[in-house]
Amino acid sequence: MSLTRRALLAVILVLLVALHFTLRPLLDWRAGVDFLVIGVLLVAVRVRPAAAAIVGLLVGTGIDSMTPEALGAGALAMTVVAFGASRLKAAFFTDELGLNAVFVFVGKVVYDFIAVIAEGRLSGMTLLLQLVAWTPLSALATAAVGLVVLAAVRPAFEERRFR
DSSP: OOHHHHHHHHHHHHHHHHHHHHHHHHHOOTTOOOHHHHHHHHHHTTSOHHHHHHHHHHHHHHHHTTOGGGTTHHHHHHHHHHHHHHHHHHHHOSSOHHHHHHHHHHHHHHHHHHHHHHHOOOOHHHHHHIIIIIHHHHHHHHHHHHHHHHHHHHHHHSOOOOO
């Protein structure tokens, strides 16, 4: 990947982080859009697994800094999602936007499952409701927004070939 594309990817990730911490609190949805998962997945499919894991760890640690009682849960979840996405990029991340939406949906579900279980704050019916109802709804909203983001940034990452 060229230096220009790396810089563009970094700018997109910074914009998604800014949206996560500005737009998401304003919307205040129970099943909100997770811009950080979209950003990490966007980076993870374009870098090697080790670099993706480091990006996931850094973003996850940033998430955890907001909730110190669950320190490490977000970092663990985001690292696993980023590493897994980078390893599976050839199989799932293609030019098909519908398949990319499924990829974002699954990434968000895996992130929420790991984060919610690792936090240990929920138990019983509350945990079940979170994992069965709110996590898929949040993943669906994240996949829809991820589809828009991927469609918007796709032209910037396409290979340009001159004949």
